[in-house]
Amino acid sequence: MKQPFETMPTVLNAEEIISKAVRDAEREEVELSDRVPAIIKAKKREAARIRAAEKASAGYLESLVKTVPTIDNLHPFYMDVLEVLVGIAEAKAALGRLSRSARIIREAARSSLSRLRRPKNPKDAASARRAFIGRMASIVRGAAADLETVAKLRERMKDLPAADPAVPTVVLAGYPGVGKSTIVRAISSAKPETRVYPFTTQAVIVGHAKIGGMTVQMVDTPGLLDRPIERMNKTELLAITALSKLSSVVAFIVDVSEANAFTIDRQKALYDGVRESFPQIPFLVFFNKADAADQSQIARAESLFGKRKALSALTGDGLGSFISEVEGALKELYPA
Numbered sequence: 001m002k003q004p005f006e007t008m009p010t011v012l013n014a015e016e017i018i019s020k021a022v023r024d025a026e027r028e029e030v031e032l033s034d035r036v037p038a039i040i041k042a043k044k045r046e047a048a049r050i051r052a053a054e055k056a057s058a059g060y061l062e063s064l065v066k067t068v069p070t071i072d073n074l075h076p077f078y079m080d081v082l083e084v085l086v087g088i089a090e091a092k093a094a095l096g097r098l099s100r101s102a103r104i105i106r107e108a109a110r111s112s113l114s115r116l117r118r119p120k121n122p123k124d125a126a127s128a129r130r131a132f133i134g135r136m137a138s139i140v141r142g143a144a145a146d147l148e149t150v151a152k153l154r155e156r157m158k159d160l161p162a163a164d165p166a167v168p169t170v171v172l173a174g175y176p177g178v179g180k181s182t183i184v185r186a187i188s189s190a191k192p193e194t195r196v197y198p199f200t201t202q203a204v205i206v207g208h209a210k211i212g213g214m215t216v217q218m219v220d221t222p223g224l225l226d227r228p229i230e231r232m233n234k235t236e237l238l239a240i241t242a243l244s245k246l247s248s249v250v251a252f253i254v255d256v257s258e259a260n261a262f263t264i265d266r267q268k269a270l271y272d273g274v275r276e277s278f279p280q281i282p283f284l285v286f287f288n289k290a291d292a293a294d295q296s297q298i299a300r301a302e303s304l305f306g307k308r309k310a311l312s313a314l315t316g317d318g319l320g321s322f323i324s325e326v327e328g329a330l331k332e333l334y335p336a
């Protein structure tokens with residue numbers, strides 16, 4: 001699937017737009033016979049130049065604004081990412097001002113063209129055109145910062161990996177070392193891919209599995225859903241919100257053997273924090289490393305989390321019940 005920013009073309013800066021407008025204007029010549037009076041020729045030539053410069057400036061700004069996907073129609077995931085990487089209010093304001101600049105240039109062109117209706121000599125006609133070029137250039141220069149904002153938006157958004165909101169997605173959470181990537185590897189049909197999102201320090205790992213006849217994305221997000229929410233900065237929190245828009249189900253993995261150096265109690269505290277940041281999303285909890293845990297550890301885990309499926313990603317025991325529980329949750333969300 002394509003992501004909405006992928007096709008945005010490079011954004012010209014203010015000086016590039018002005019030079020192009022000036023060049024296009026200079027190139028305009030009108031073919032008229034020698035018998036046509038000089039003043040008529042001058043009027044036609046200058047009018048053609050004004051129109052060419054108008055098209056290269058106002059026309060460019062209008063088409064630029066159209067190349068940006070409509071922000072309000074974006075999938076919530078991309079909205080959150082845009083908020084993190086650019087700022088939605090800033091992007092919308094810049095686009096609004098660019099459209100207004102285009103309108104002002106068009107108005108200036110109209111009034112210059114009407115001035116051209118009654119010039120007394122070719123010099124007057126040329127000066128109406130020059131006045132327009134000057135006005136156009138100063139409007140475009142005034143839009144320089146907004147052009148930079150759109151250029152930044154393109155730069156940051158165009159290479160984001162496509163995320164298909166229609167594909168059911170299971171996001172794994174849990175402290176480092178609980179076995180998330182082992183589970184993704186064990187269940188995926190092919191080697192999981194890694195994807196780089198600009199707001200996470202580590203690559204996101206995505207595996208694909210067939211579960212209950214559906215192709216499901218399994219996502220592991222090192223550095224994001226594996227530590228307490230209170231210690232996160234604003235960008236990380238927004239990244240989590242973005243992720244929550246992609247998730248169908250969160251599978252929270254507990255290492256019941258505590259071999260990852262986090263006690264079951266600390267894992268429960270992490271669970272509570274993550275649960276709170278994904279209020280709308282079904283949560284499944286699994287006890288991994290059951291092969292290495294003793295009875296008292298499982299009892300402690302059950303007292304905190306309730307009775308849950310125990311599995312071992314290492315030996316493969318219980319992976320079948322992991323899959324069937326995920327399938328059950330997905331079937332409720334995506335009834336066939």
Ligand code: GDP
Pocket residue numbers: 174175176177178179180181182183288289290291292311312313314315
């Ligand atoms: P992640 O950081 O949550 O992705 O954890 P990993 O999948 O990298 O696993 C961390 C370590 O735990 C690795 O050495 C795994 O081999 C080991 N591990 C994962 N699952 C199990 C399990 O069910 N039993 C045991 N004994 N070890 C496991």
